[in-house]
Amino acid sequence: MPGEELELIRSSLLDFLTRELSGREQEFEKIGIPRDFVEKLAQQGFLAAAIPTELGGSGLDRPAYFTILMNIARFSGSAALRVMLLNGVIYRVLKKMGKEEIVRDIISGASSISIDTSLFTKFWAAGKEKFFVDPQAPMSIFMLDGQIVLARVSLKGSREFRPLGFRGLKFGDPQFEVSERVAAIKDSGKFVDSLMAEISGDIAAVAIGMSEAALEKAMEYSRVRKAFGVTLSSFQPLAFPLSIMSVQLKTLREFLLSDSGRSAADMIGIRELAADFAVVSSKQALQTHGGYGYIEDFGVEKFYRDSLALNSLFGEKIHSMTLLAKEYYGEEAGNL
Amino acid sequence: MxxxxxxxxxxxxxxxxxxxxxxxxxxxxxxxxxxxxxxxxxxxxxxxxxxxxxxxxxxxxxxxxxxxxxxxxxxxxxxTPYFGAEVLMLFGSDYLKEKYLSKVSQGKAIMGLAVTEPGGGSDVAGLATTATPADSGYMLNGSKMFITNGTIANYFVLLARTSVEEKKHHGLSCFLVDSSWEGFKSSKIKGKMGVRATDTAELQFSNVKIPKENLIGEEGKGFYYIMTFFNISRIYVAAQGLGVARGAINRAMEIVKAKGQAYSSQESVQFAISEMATRLEAARLLTYKAATFLFNFNPNPTLTSMAKYYAAETAVYCTEKALEITGTDGLNSQLERFLRDAKILEIWEGTSEIEKLVVARNLLKEGSVN
Known part of the structure; x- marks a missing residue:
């Protein structure tokens, strides 16, 4: 997509987010992402950004889709993850099952699908509760006997969790009966490996967007907040890391957005770098704010929580690192 | 040894x-x-x-x-029901100890320390709350921020400015303030990321009358009393960090084992466990060494600051690492709370940045390290 078109998408998205989300970030975190916001996202073409137009999506290319994820994540990691789960996970699973038509109902809001996060987990702890996103949904993508199953479900109950991050989404351990088994992926291990590689750029985009917002807040605060008679920006322990992180951020963003010809290895690599960077940069932003950074109303600590959750939600680190090593070595590597 | x-x-x-x-x-x-x-x-x-x-x-x-x-x-x-009591024990009059400390010792009252101010933070000497001379005592005006036990404490050791003439840190004095006095108001701060069982508040003082006998020690020495207190409390914050780090490592190991031998035998998982445990051991040795100096009445502020920031950073490091190696299982466990709780340790009782400055300035003054 030409630069001007990308800039047009970015500016219209920012207008939309400023109008519909800015100032409501805490509300999103506390009560969940409002349905009307998701509907408006869909109407504007941002919700199903990367889904083909014939299925009701916007059919945008990766740089445009990543730009959307990044900018939504600057305001709300939860809202960005909602978009990413639809485009990156749900659509890809449905497509693999040959059931991509169902995505129309999800985009229109007529239906919804819960996702079992153990789908990404190679090593599941014995006896642990399941950890689903949107546990109340009438359809579900879940793991059963080593297969990824799509089913219509009848909900019997659900224990809700207050998660570390992305609190605007709902997480829980649903108890349901399968009322209709729609489809399944038998060789789930191989599919999950390819899915992990495919959504790496999506995860990186969310991480970069959160890092941008956290660093901006820290820079802004350090310019106005005074201690010992001078602004915080005068102190090397704050100004130096924030400055070098701004360069790191720019590098990550430019690498991701110019990705059209990049390999799977590059994308997995940038996921790891961006996700780690989100933790480091948001932690620095929190520290810069001192005690105020520790209070939810200041809107800084959520970036730290969200970035840590982002690192854990999509499988163990060793899983993506093993995929990365395999890509670079061209054979199994780092598997001990 | x-x-x-x-x-x-x-x-x-x-x-x-x-x-x-x-x-x-x-x-x-x-x-x-x-x-x-x-x-x-x-x-x-x-x-x-x-x-x-x-x-x-x-x-x-x-x-x-x-x-x-x-x-x-x-x-x-x-x-923390005793929080701040050390100032009273070390510098308070017999009258103050008898009247206030005895109730705290009997579990009948709670104490708090009121130093930090809105917009103040690390710059203790820059505080703006004033205690101006008034009839047979002082008149207190101003506010305090992030005060532990703020809405539940009966008594506070409070730092206020008693002179604007002196150099900034010379014009500060400590008082024992009763939260039931007229003009004293506290508002609970809600929405903390972690340590949510602890009570944290903003305090406001509007013409609160302090009797002169509630001055702790000498007028103008408050800054030094509080710095002495920090040399004690920072050891205890380091101990908090040791506990958090240990709790996180043990919980992470439980989950790693539950994931099975195929996972626990992964080298990068084993390295993470090894690095967490090594840092904990180093933090513990440092903390116990600093505590030994302090508890033998020979405080070493350099070691104390080293212990405080290193143990706090170790707690954060271990909780982050613990989540990393446990993935979604860790997210859906007590580890997420350990992580939220840990971060405050790098902020309260002196940020890590302040502790590092204390260490470096002391070492440069001494000229060499042992």
Whole structure:
């Protein structure tokens, strides 16, 4: 997509987010992402950004889709993850099952699908509760006997969790009966490996967007907040890391957005770098704010929580690192 | 050199560990965390069980470490009713000790320390709350921020400006302030990321009359009294960090084992466990060394600041690493709370940045390191 078109998408998205989300970030975190916001996202073409137009999506290319994820994540990691789960996970699973038509109902809001996060987990702890996103949904993508199953479900109950991050989404351990088994992926291990590689750029985009917002807040605060008679920006322990992180951020963003010809290895690599960077940069932003950074109303600590959750939600680190090593070595590597 | 505690301390450690494992129930932890509720009943139980023995600083340290290894938030809530009392013990008059400290010692009252101000933070000497001379005492005006025990404490050791003539830190004095006095107002701060069982508040003072006998020590010496207090409290914050780090490592290892041998034998997982445990051991040795100097009445501020920031950073490092190696299982476990609780350790009682400046400035003054 030409630069001007990308800039047009970015500016219209920012207008939309400023109008519909800015100032409501805490509300999103506390009560969940409002349905009307998701509907408006869909109407504007941002919700199903990367889904083909014939299925009701916007059919945008990766740089445009990543730009959307990044900018939504600057305001709300939860809202960005909602978009990413639809485009990156749900659509890809449905497509693999040959059931991509169902995505129309999800985009229109007529239906919804819960996702079992153990789908990404190679090593599941014995006896642990399941950890689903949107546990109340009438359809579900879940793991059963080593297969990824799509089913219509009848909900019997659900224990809700207050998660570390992305609190605007709902997480829980649903108890349901399968009322209709729609489809399944038998060789789930191989599919999950390819899915992990495919959504790496999506995860990186969310991480970069959160890092941008956290660093901006820290820079802004350090310019106005005074201690010992001078602004915080005068102190090397704050100004130096924030400055070098701004360069790191720019590098990550430019690498991701110019990705059209990049390999799977590059994308997995940038996921790891961006996700780690989100933790480091948001932690620095929190520290810069001192005690105020520790209070939810200041809107800084959520970036730290969200970035840590982002690192854990999509499988163990060793899983993506093993995929990365395999890509670079061209054979199994780092598997001990 | 002997790295072992006397038997009485090992017994004490086991007693506190049993108590915390028994009384810090999952239900209590979750209720206090989600509802931001101070566990008053737990405070009373802790007092009645004689768990916190404030006559022996090693017991205090060990008690904090053990309780925080089970849950930092409840651990701190149960061990801070005395917060700030050291200032009174070291510098207060017999009258103040008799009138106020005795009630705290009997578990009938709670104390707090009121130093930090809105917009103040690390710049203690820049505080703006004033205590101006008035009829037979002082008139207090101003506000304090992020005050532990702010809405539940009966008495506060408070730092206020008594002179604008002197150099900034020379014009500060400490007072014992009763929260029931007219003009005293406290508002609970809600929405903390972690340590949500602890009570944190903003305090406001509007023409609060302080009797002159409630001045602690000498007028104009308040800054030094508070710095002396920080040399004590920072050791205890380091102990909080040791507990959090240990609790996180143990919980992470439980989950790693539950994931099976195929996972626990992964080298990068094993490296993470090794690095966490090594950092904890280093932080513990540093903290115990700094504590040994302090408890032998020979405080070493350099070591104290090293211990405080290193133990705090170790707690954050271990909780982050623990989540990293446990993935979604860790997210859906007590580890997420350990992480939220840990971060405050790098901020309160002197940020890591302030501690590093203390260390470097002392070392440069001394000219060499041992």
């Amino acid at each position: 002997d790295f072992n505690f006397e038997e009485k301390y090992e017994k004490y450690r086991a007693t506190v560990r049993d108590f915390a494992n028994r009384e810090f129930t999952r239900e209590l932890i979750e209720t206090c965390d989600s509802g931001e509720k101070y566990p008053e009943e737990l405070r009373i139980k802790t007092f009645n069980a004689g768990i916190m023995d404030f006559t022996d600083p090693w017991k205090v340290l060990i008690g904090i470490e053990e309780m925080c290894s089970v849950d930092e938030s409840l651990g701190i809530a149960a061990t």
